[in-house]
Amino acid sequence: MITCKNIRKTYPLGRRDKQALRGIDFHIGKGERVGFLGRNGAGKSTLIRLIGGVELPTAGRIERRMSVSWPLAFSGGFQGSLTGYDNARFIARIYGREYREIRDFVEDFAELGHYMKMPVKTYSSGMKARLAFGLSLAIDFDCYLIDEVIAVGDHRFQEKCKRELFEKRADRALILASHSAGLVREYCERAMVLSDGFGVMHDQIDAALEAYDRL
Amino acid sequence: MSVFAQGLRIQGRVIGALMMRELLTRFGRHNIGFLWIMVEPLLFAVLVGIVWNFMWGATKHGLGVMSFVVSGYIPLVLFRQSVNRAAGLFQANGGLMYHRQIKVLDFVLVRFLIELIGCMIAYLFIATLLMGLGLFPVPYDLGFILLGFLYFAFFVLAMCCILAPLSETSEVVEKFLPVVTYLTIPFSGAFTLAEWLTPAARNATLIFPPVHAMEMMRYGIYGHAITPHFDYVYPLIVNAALLSIGLLLCRRVRGMLVVE
DSSP, rough: OOEEEEEEEEEETTEEEEEEEEEEEEEETTOOEEEEEETTTHHHHHHHHHHHTTSSEEEEEEEEEEEEOOOOOOOOSSSSSBBHHHHHHHHHTTOOHHHHHHHHHHHHHHOGGGGGSGGGSOOOOOHHHHHHHHHHHHHHHHEEEEEGGGGGGGGHHHHHHIIIIIIIIITEEEEEEEEEEEHHHHSSSSEEEEETEEEEESSSHHHHHHHHHHH | OOOHHHHHHHHHHHHHHHHHHHHHHHSSSSSTTHHHHHHHHHHHHHEEEEEEEEHHEEEEEEEEEHHHHHHHHHHHHHHHHHHHHHTTTHHGGGGGGTTTTTOHHHHHHHHHHHHHHHHHHHHHHHHHHHHHTTTSSOOSSSHHHHHHHHHHHHHHHHHHHHHHHHHHHOHHHHHHHHHHHHHTTTGGTTSSSSGGSSSHHHHTTTTTTTHHHHHHHHHHGGGGSSSOOOOOOHHHHHHHHHHHHHHHHHHHHHHHOOOO
């Protein structure tokens, strides 16, 4: 489970501070699939990064009682000048996994072919997403943090993600940040609507989408 | 397994992986690869040694100029390279903060360790070579050289821990760092011995911990041909204090770090 208590995040912005999050509380249990809905700049990505531990909250506590993936997003998590294979090797090392297993899984899942031998900075965003998903699925976390990035994949990739995440790993938790109501309805059981740094959790997905529409 | 032992194991794994990655991104897989880490200090020391040889003749205060320059310059290269590479370290590695087991201190430690290993190999190589040519004395006491090197490395690490977070928060520190590393040369004890100075100047330079380290190394090399001036406890206390400040600064900057 993941528990967030009164999370606040402030960024320095000139003389004044920008309050990105102003006190977020929620709890996510094992196997729950939760969406973060909000317009651009509502604080979805910031919240995901805090949960993933990429940045630290200005105030509040985040407790992680299950293994949580790094945020799968458009950037971050990789070294652009290194090849796909090198990144896979690095990830395998820091997570203490067997490189060969990780490599085989990623080759099969991401279908990047000879691009695995190319620097990651040459990848398209769809290819980066495939690599990130492949690696994090190979590591096998209890909870996956997905920041929008699932939307960039083509149909075939989305089908694959669904199969891996919903069928083979139906007991895993998932947090999906998106501004797309369609994606959240498709992947999540409940959702938090974020606006202006505040968040309201709706236990019914329809109620969440309705609230999001009203924004 | 205790939590501490497990944490230690994870950090060991992370540092190993980061070192491999750093070597790969810095030196690539081509030509001599990471042997480059020892070429830089090697070239520095040899070229400066040759130039000084012409400027001052082969000996200075009865000591071989070549061996004196090399034994002073290699630790200095360690200091300069480490400190310069510590600048802007966190922004450059920000993408790696996506993985929670990687801590900001790992970055500092990894870059420092790479420089340390490079300089040690370079030192060993060049000293052996010069000894074969009769330009470097057979060390009087290897233990003192090693001890001095460790004291020096401790100081460098502490400075890296301070300057890496400072360069992140202050542009002035970042821009002036290369200049400052040059200005520190007189305070490093690299090109003077404490015994050559007036008592007042000697006491002033001995405020700086690396001077003690340098004196230890010089004593290890030349033995009783020189009169070394150093203390065992004083530099340890200063270095430990510097390191504590550095650790606090690193901790503070982690909370402010904005990752792309």
